[in-house]
Amino acid sequence: MDSQLSFAGFAWKNLWRRRLRTLLTLCGIAMAIGAFVALVGFSRAFEHEWLRMYESTGTDLAVVEKSFLNTSLEESVGPKLSALPVVAKASPMVFNLIDLTPEINALVYGWQADSYELDSLTLTSGRRFRDGQPEILLGDILAGTLNKKAGDTLEIQGSTFTVVGIDHGGSALEAGAVIMPLDQLQKLSSLEGKVTAFHVRLRPAPAGEAQDHYVKRAQAQIEAALPGLHAIPAAERASNNQIVLLAHAAAWGTSSIALMMGILGIANTMAMSVFERTREIGILRALGWKRGRVMLLIQTEAVVLGLAGGILGLGVGWGTLRLLSALPQTASIVSASVSSLHLLEALGIAILSGLVAGAIPAWRGAHLSPVEALRHD
């Protein structure tokens, strides 16, 4: 049996003496970190997929209404936009989130049949849709989920559409989406004559002009020519559109509440532990332990709780994402990928939670008078 006592081993023994309390605290912080990994991971993956979609279609700018919600703009500005010298192609589009079945909802895009964005899709079966016809393309993941193939029909909000093709796009948002003629989605969404945005592909930058500079110049030209409209670079649009912002806000809001509960759980455990061990802390102080060392011991215990809970939470979060990616209700919206940076961020938050939660109990324990603490029953 190893006879060496290490500082970390001492901290662990203190935690392990109250196994049930320690395990319950671990569960609390694990759920909080799991919620963070799953929800924030979900919303970030959503944003990432949005950017991939812009990249795969070769969209440089999105032109939207210059208002807080930039909900919709007149479709009639299209020709004026297309006529600008910097614009190679301008594609009007509408998007919406629609329930396809009681269990499955999906992003629905309305594009014109000649939209350059359709060029980025690979048709695995069937053909493109035609403007003015009740025809749709289904992303391959969504088609699998709905068990539909080219030639089948699908009822969307009371209207029957023919699935004319199955496509494979560059992002999960396309793979899990319905694409239909612009006019059909305008009708379904009561947006006749309106579009959500124009997606713009710019002409190649003149020789010698940096791409960033060129995009900024193009933005300025568009906004000057079309007052009241805002031209947004694709990457910015990917992170700032309403759906992504809503997803981020919901994810961070829910995670923050869960993390607060987790921190309170650790703080409660550490406060009880310090109170129960008042005499033992007095013994440590009597044996020459400095205040800082006693604080370090208690903080180490809190951080071990945070870290162990965090590691458990990574598993919980990853498992939740896997589950969400398998559920028909959510599979079409986002992929289950989690970046290693996000996992590290979650672990950092778990450690920080331990530090924050342990701070007050550690300070209290360290500032006990040795004599008073030794007298404590």
Next chain:
Amino acid sequence: MTSPQLEVRNLCKSYDEGRIEALRGVDLSIAAGEYLAISGPSGSGKSTLLQLLGGLDTPTSGEVFFENAVLGIAIGLDAYRAHRVGFVFQAFYLLPTLRAVENVQVPMLAVSGNGRNRGERAQALLCEMGLEHRLNQYPNELSAGERQRVAIARSLANDPGILLADEPTGNLDSVNSARIMEMLIGIHRKRGMTLIVVTHENEIANAAPRHIRIRDGRIVS
């Protein structure tokens, strides 16, 4: 004449905003390597004096000197307790979650330095106390006498020059009391340590080469 190792001058300690005076102007000099017994009735102030000598508490007025340096000013109390003094308490004060060999290492964790030999040193100290067969027992698996022997081993962990024992036999039967006192005196002689024992047992107090009595916070003889 050599200067004292420990000295207190006009030492006063009061509690409860001055309503309780535990020590009232105590003067005392203790030479290095001396064996001193402090006795007195309950509440006389003998344990308070030991706590002040050990840097567990600070005086209300007066000063404690260690090798001519004022305790708490010229030498920090934490460092003093960690390096210079070892404590043996009546209630043993072992940590319940640690095995005997681990309890002995707790003071070693207070000081920085190479920790690789901590386990070996703790084992050697416990063997010196005759506990080589009880190294891996937890405090609740040890007898009272064995617990006090672990506590003595722990007090020697950082090789201090002064051993302070507060009623070390207070929770022991007569056989174990005699054995513990024999051990403490043996350590004092073998290591040349200063030994200060607070006791209310006259037999123990009278056996010490120097014996002071305290009553109502003052040294009376």
